[in-house]
Amino acid sequence: MPPTAPAALADVTASDAALRRHLHGLPGVDTVGLEARAATLGTRSIKTTAKAEAIDLAISMIDLTTLEGADTPGKVRSLCAKGARPEPSDPSAPQVAAICVYPDMVNIAKEALAGTPLKVASVATAFPAGRAALPVKLADTRDAVAAGADEVDMVIDRGAFLSGRYLKVFEEITAVREAAGPAHLKVILENGELSTYDNIRRASWLAMLAGADFIKTSTGKVSVNATLPNTLLMLEAVRDFRAATGRQIGVKPAGGIRTTKDAIKYLVLVNETAGPDWLSPDWFRLGASSLLNDLLMQRQKLATGRYSGPDYVTVD
């Protein structure tokens, strides 16, 4: 388990006041400039061989997700099969990184994925609202890990963050970090509810200081989820955090990423913001459910020169 606060920044979490000073001392974010930069990077033209590489890279970074109240063991098993063998007719297609489910489905997924390198990720901590007492959140986390989750996606207490109780958020993340034990911890900031870019940068740093392995844009359950600008901002944060502490943190945009074109834009952001060191499933994930099929269709198109159609990929 990594230390909760890196030595270089240990004293900034000593008190609520110190934490506030640190977070409010981070450079500001100019909305217009950030969005313009994201839009410019979005115009990169990724063609032919670069596109083929990008598609396979994107597939290997997917956290294939089902987070519905209506999830059943059958649904989860079928998703696991899909993640392990996305393209039945072409074994050269890469596998996805992980299958992401609710805690009560972790054991089903774990069983279905036995013998594969795929990870099981579970959303815990009273996902998606996070409105439960800390002991409940910790129990939720321990449950998921006990059932075999390799990765835990936790949500932060946005209410506490927005009311300025940063130390409360910090302590909650460190508590979950501890409860998660060996599991990788992804901290969901829920950018759509943080509402300003300054808040997103502060929340990113707060999560990293508290021991997050990944920072994640959103739950996918609110109206604004992953966007290019907020992901760009988080990539800047992990880049700066590594420069300051030597620790590398991953980034996971989630929610609303549906097309190959979108996925490639995210890869361009990673490449040109945090840098190529982040271009691997160890450091970048795409939280998505319908993206995989579009990537597979584009992959077929590149291989055959023709568009196939939705019946040439599987429905799961």
Add this chain to the structure above:
Amino acid sequence: MSIFAYAPAPESRAVVDIAPSYGLFIDGEFRPAAEDKVFPTHSPATEERLSEVAHAGAADVDAAVRAARTAFGPWSALPGAERAKYLFRIARLIQERSRELAVLESLDNGKPIRESRDTDLPQAAAHFFYYAGWADKLRYAGFGPDPRPVGVAGQVIPWNFPLLMLAWKVAPALATGNTVVLKPAETTPLSALFFADICRQAGLPRGVVNILTGDGSTGAELVAHPGIDKVAFTGSTEVGRAIARTVAGTHKRLTLELGGKAANIVFDDAPIDQAVEGIVNGIFFNQGHVCCAGSRLLVQESIQEELLDALKRRMETLRVGDPLDKNTDIGAINSAEQLARIRELAAAGEAEGAGRWQPASCELPSQGYWFAPTLFTEVQQSHRIAREEIFGPVLSVLTFRTPEEAVAKANNTPYGLSAGIWTEKGSRILSVADKLRAGVVWANTFNKFDPASPFGGYKESGFGREGGRHGLEAYLNV
């Protein structure tokens, strides 16, 4: 960048059909120069010969000015709403042909297609749309109840934004009822000739717009011609001085938009990541061939190290190369002559003791005119690279300790075209902007243009304003 190297993504050249030679556009038709002289135009990225154009001499200038004079009567007598129709039509044709024009502009000028496609062309069309809107509202522009056009405008434009500078000049002139004789730069004549074709396509009456290709001597003939009522020039301060001397004592009206050495001031509370983008955009946009380029970075000493680290890291990601590749950030230097000047000034920077830095990742093509994006640290006010306009991708970094020092250093230049301020503190933006002697001051952004916003300089950066309501004044008897 080994994991994710972008494959070449070139824009197709097939969308543009360049003729082997072009004549002068006088009185609604193309014709050879009276003395039959021609000169070639090249692609600066490959040195490939693109076409040859006519070299206008004194007789051609005279013919063009006469055609413009003849057209002036009926054109200026048209109701504003009628002139607006032509301008709207031109604007729409520019939009319709924007892909063709963007490729042409990148071929002839060397600028990346990303910029000609996303900046030059949309802005050029926007200028015609904007001034079309003014054509029937001149009496409400604040220049009296019945402002009249000046007459025949002689316009000389530079090579850095050939089509956009044409739009800046031609649109307000036509909207206010003037007729035009325009000379594009020697190295970038093609888009103006394509524009002549657009004028024909739009059914613009003969003689309202005339295009003369040629070199400095053609420009001098045009400026000196007694049939011209108004001279508008964008280009170097040196040529601007010569024009001012020629025009002095005549009835001709004059506006000059000349060089610059803009300060981009970054305070310690700036939004760092966006400031880095703004610095990059300020100096490396269009290879630094921008008169309002933010070529002097004034950074507060307390964040110097952090900012320069971020800037260098960002510069490593700049992609230099084929202007027609859609992923190219920095294209070719426009001419061998300009490249030599940039090299000379960069060498002077080193000789004077400034530290030269260029990204390690930058490989320049072997053919054509290229200069890697360059950063000079430890630059002092007394260095030539801090005083003279380089007009290339070369940034000089100076430092300051207090806002007063920043303002003093920013204003300590013979130029005064533009400036930038980066700070999260609104009151500081207002107080510093108020003290800067520059025609445009950008806050937390740089190189942003809009047809509605006037543009022009102080001191050796020239006089007069282009764009906006103010831009009408130069073309009206008020």
